Amino acid sequence: xxxxxxxxxxxxxxxLFWLAPQLDALRAARRQGRLPHALLIQDAPGAGGAQLALLxxxxxxxxxTDAPCGQCRECRRVxxxxxxxxWLVGPEEDAIQIKVEQVRALTEALAxxxxxSAASAAIIEPADMLNASAANxxxxxxxxxxxxxxxxxxxxxxxxxxxxxLSRCQRLPVRxxxxxxxxxxxxxxxxxxxxxxVLEVLGNAPLRALAVDPGQLRSLRDETExxxxxxxxxxxxxxxxxxxxxxxDAFELRLLCAENWVTRRIAAEAAGAxxxxxxxxxxxxxxVNSSMNIRxxxxxxxxxxxxxxxxxxxxxxxxxxxxxxxQLRAARKS
Numbered sequence: 104x105x106x107x108x109x110x111x112x113x114x115x116x117x118x119l120f121w122l123a124p125q126l127d128a129l130r131a132a133r134r135q136g137r138l139p140h141a142l143l144i145q146d147a148p149g150a151g152g153a154q155l156a157l158l159x160x161x162x163x164x165x166x167x168t169d170a171p172c173g174q175c176r177e178c179r180r181v182x183x184x185x186x187x188x189x190w191l192v193g194p195e196e197d198a199i200q201i202k203v204e205q206v207r208a209l210t211e212a213l214a215x216x217x218x219x220s221a222a223s224a225a226i227i228e229p230a231d232m233l234n235a236s237a238a239n240x241x242x243x244x245x246x247x248x249x250x251x252x253x254x255x256x257x258x259x260x261x262x263x264x265x266x267x268x269l270s271r272c273q274r275l276p277v278r279x280x281x282x283x284x285x286x287x288x289x290x291x292x293x294x295x296x297x298x299x300x301v302l303e304v305l306g307n308a309p310l311r312a313l314a315v316d317p318g319q320l321r322s323l324r325d326e327t328e329x330x331x332x333x334x335x336x337x338x339x340x341x342x343x344x345x346x347x348x349x350x351x352d353a354f355e356l357r358l359l360c361a362e363n364w365v366t367r368r369i370a371a372e373a374a375g376a377x378x379x380x381x382x383x384x385x386x387x388x389x390x391v392n393s394s395m396n397i398r399x400x401x402x403x404x405x406x407x408x409x410x411x412x413x414x415x416x417x418x419x420x421x422x423x424x425x426x427x428x429x430q431l432r433a434a435r436k437s
Contacts, residue, residue, distance in 0.1 A: 144156055238267075
């Protein structure tokens with residue numbers, strides 16, 4: 104539990120225009136003396152929840168009246184994750200949960216008066232990785248915080264948090280901008296590129312898109328889709344392909360590419376059905392060139408969702424991908 108050596112970029116440098124309503128709400132709360140002691144930022148992938156958490160911490164710790172100013176010493180220290188009264192809590196290296204010991208250390212630190220002022224801020228991210236004991240350990244501080252303490256929880260799956268934690272937090276949802284605005288923002292920040300293909304894979308996730316190379320992602324997508332087609336036709340050597348998928352740096356991206364491939368296939372083949380009645384009652388899709396039944400496609404999508412859910416665990420990724428590709432081959436229409 105400490106300021107991280109690396110983290111999300113300074114939100115002021117990124118010009119995250121879609122966070123303006125949330126920032127305005129934080130500013131108004133600070134001016135009116137109504138800044139809550141606990142915030143739950145309901146994040147969307149790549150939408151800037153971590154950056155909004157930093158803005159909230161700046162709001163609490165800024166030395167200026169119109170906080171956050173982004174320019175004072177306190178705001179700059181928060182942006183650099185080097186403020187003595189800012190605490191960052193996340194999973195320790197290779198851990199799949201935030202542990203109770205981390206939360207206990209945090210609550211002990213927050214009980215003390217701040218170094219630079221009476222205010223202190225803590226960011227827990229991703230908060231949906233708090234284990235049950237850690238969430239319970241956080242409750243007392245949420246119920247009876249020291250004056251001037253702000254605890255910010257950032258979660259994409261807030262429903263995983265206990266109801267007792269949720270009820271003590273003021274919620275602040277984050278939504279990514281629309282596709283056209285995402286594209287314009289990416290082109291302004293990074294220049295020309297096949298950003299349409301990037302967002303097709305990642306969804307409207309501008310900050311995730313900002314971190315990838317469009318050409319490399321397009322190549323990864325094309326290779327992944329070729330392997331899926333090969334598994335479906337029976338021509339793919341599955342074991343070596345599964346080993347490539349399991350490589351840590353591209354595993355999640357390949358799963359996203361696979362989800363898009365299945366989604367497009369469902370949409371295209373369902374559009375060829377002669378009627379919704381036939382689609383619901385028929386054993387197979389109605390398109391002439393269909394090679395999979397609807398049940399197989401849906402099961403495959405369920406398997407992809409489950410594999411993404413388990414991606415942060417100690418699951419044997421190579422074996423799991425092998426099973427997925429064999430499932431795809433078995434789903435062919437006989």
